Amino acid sequence: MANRRAPALHAQGEAASLFIAAEAAVETVRNQLPARPARLRRLLDAFALGEALPGSTRPADLVAALTEVRTSIYSAEGYAAECASMWREAVATAWIAAALARRKRASPGAAGLAGLLHRAGEALALQAVSSQEATAALLLDPATRAQFCADHGAELTQALARSWRLAAAVAAAMAGWRRVGESAALADEARIVYAGHTLATRSLFSDFRAPGLESALADTLGLSAADLISLQPELDSIRDAAVRFKA
DSSP states (O other): OOOOOOOBOOSHHHHHHHHHHHHHHHHHHHHTOOOOOTTHHHHHHHHHHTOOOOOSSOOHHHHHHHHHHHHHTSOOTTOHHHHHHHHHHHHHHHHHHHHHHHHHTSOHHHHHHHHHTTTHHHHHHHHHHHHHHHHHTOBOOHHHHHHHHHHHHHHHHHHHHHHTTOOHHHHHHHHHGGGBTTBTTOOHHHHHHHHHHHHHHHHHOTTOOOTTHHHHHHHHHTOOHHHHHHTHHHHHHHHHHHHHOOO
C-alpha cells in the first residue's frame, strides 16, 4: 500500500465537491462493510486467556486473526503511514485493555476486542475519503480529513458492531470509550478501553505528556495508583511488542 501523492486542495469549490463526494462514500462503506473475520473467536480467546502479543514465537493462527482485522479495517490507499500508526495504537490498546480488565475482574475478551476496534470507525471513514481522493486526484487538507473521520467514526463503529454481530459488551465499549467523563453509567469495559487508549498513546508517542495521568486513570477505573504502577512492566512489554509487531 503505497503512499499516494496528489496536489492539495486550494479552490473552495473543489474542496466542497470532494467533501460532498466523501460524504456519499461513507454511505457506500456503511453498506459494504468488510465481512466478519473468520478468526474473530481466536482474538477473543487470546484476550480472555491473557496470551501475549505475538513476538518471536509468533503463533500463526493469532497472527492470521490480527492480519484479517488489519487488512479489512486499518488499511486505506495512500495512507500507509497513518494506518500503520493507527494499527499500532489499536494493538497496544487491545492488549493493555485486556490486562486492565483482568486486574478489574471485568471481561478481558470484551475489553481487548473493543480496544482493537476502538478506532475502526475512523479507519473506515478514512477509506471513504481515500476512495474519493483517488477518483478526484485531489486531497483534503489534513485538518479537514481528520475532522471528517472523527465526525463519521461513531456511526461507522456502530454499523460495524451490528454487521459483525459483536457481543453487547464489546459494542458498548467500542461506542462508549469516548464518553468517559460525560456519563457515569458507562460499563467497566468502556472505561477500560479509554484507559488502554490513553496509556497506549502515552507509551507509543513520546510527545504525549500528562502529569498525574496514573492518578486520574486510577480514579476512572476504580483502582489505586499503586495498581497501575504495578502493571507498568507488563505495559512496557506490550508497547515494545506493538512497535515490533507487523501484521
